[in-house]
Ligand SMILES: Cc1cc2nc3c(=O)[nH]c(=O)nc-3n(C[C@H](O)[C@H](O)[C@H](O)COP(=O)(O)O)c2cc1C
């Protein structure tokens with residue numbers, strides 16, 4: 001598997017894809033159906049998008065199970081694989097022969113020909129959301145991979161959202177004062193490991209991370225109009241440049257917190273060339289959806305969280321940053337914690353990332369990947385008068401609606417562990433698992 005198509009075939013074989021055959025409108029209908037599929041724990045393949053001949057896929061990486069399928073490992077190993085990805089770089093390699101992503105070349109691009117959705121009810125318009133933006137440091141040969149949502153303004157004109165601390169923003173800031181544009185490319189529908197690598201913050205060439213996750217170099221080809229290597233097996237490549245001295249109002253758009261961003265003046269790009277496979281597939285992500293959360297918050301930060309927890313206890317069973325909590329809530333399970341240890345663990349977890357805000361610690365009989373089990377532990381095991389420790393006045397994420405204007409929030413530790421003697425007295429009721437399908441068929 002080294003491309004979206006191979007991944008899609010594996011997902012289909014595993015029953016992970018809802019095939020949407022009814023025609024959907026790209027304006028606010030596709031996003032609603034994609035959201036329903038994600039919440040039903042499925043990816044979505046839209047065979048027919050009104051006004052377009054190109055199918056759209058979404059939700060490919062919105063669950064740990066699908067991420068594990070992309071990596072070819074069990075769910076329990078995702079964290080270890082992600083943690084190792086930056087420690088064993090595998091550089092890219094030139095693709096042999098004609099690159100699939102350049103089978104068709106369009107020299108005068110028109111973005112209105114592509115099924116780019118207006119995803120959520122209050123999004124300001126159509127956005128490219130799942131494209132991996134590839135840029136290059138003007139001062140070194142390294143490639144940077146990132147997600148930067150792009151609002152569609154015209155046939156060849158888009159916004160490009162680059163937050164202040166992003167690498168690509170640093171590249172552009174160095175050259176914009178001299179009036180230079182920053183060349184970049186966008187890979188739509190690349191190998192899923194390229195999508196995962198784009199979520200990392202790493203100071204080397206970020207193709208190294210994708211190669212490490214795959215265990216083989218990412219095959220690349222030179223873009224047609226600039227000196228940037230693009231993933232040879234991607235579905236579609238946009239080539240363009242961030243324009244010096246130009247800003248335009250961008251947003252609102254559904255943010256990862258599940259709330260809308262404001263509208264602000266942002267950078268603007270011109271698309272100069274589009275190349276694609278024959279019969280290409282467009283890929284998209286819903287703003288604030290589970291895939292946005294899983295890729296943006298979970299895969300790179302769970303290893304970090306695990307490292308901080310393991311630093312102070314050998315009794316960590318598992319850690320999780322659930323996609324339904326914006327990456328702000330960390331859940332940690334411990335096997336037979338020492339008295340008081342759950343709180344030490346929570347303090348360490350709070351130090352692992354500025355976004356971590358609610359830390360829930362449970363015993364290892366709780367499945368931290370099952371929200372119902374976690375709610376059960378909160379409902380039955382917390383001594384609220386002493387198990388909850390709020391910590392006011394701490395630095396958090398300024399997109400958190402509960403923060404003040406400076407991004408200051410209150411954090412909280414919730415100790416939902418039972419001490420050993422209580423666990424022995426109160427044994428969790430667990431019914432043995434059954435294969436329900438057998439019983440429904442009436443097999444004897
Ligand atoms: C789906 C998704 C959308 C994102 N959209 C944006 C965006 O519009 N602007 C931005 O600055 N960062 C956005 N991010 C975050 C960055 O892409 C991400 O932090 C990436 O690691 C940044 O790369 P860098 O650390 O190499 O600068 C998004 C992340 C995801 C997963």
Ligand SMILES: [Mn+2]
Nearest residue numbers: 144167201202
């Ligand atoms: Mn980077």
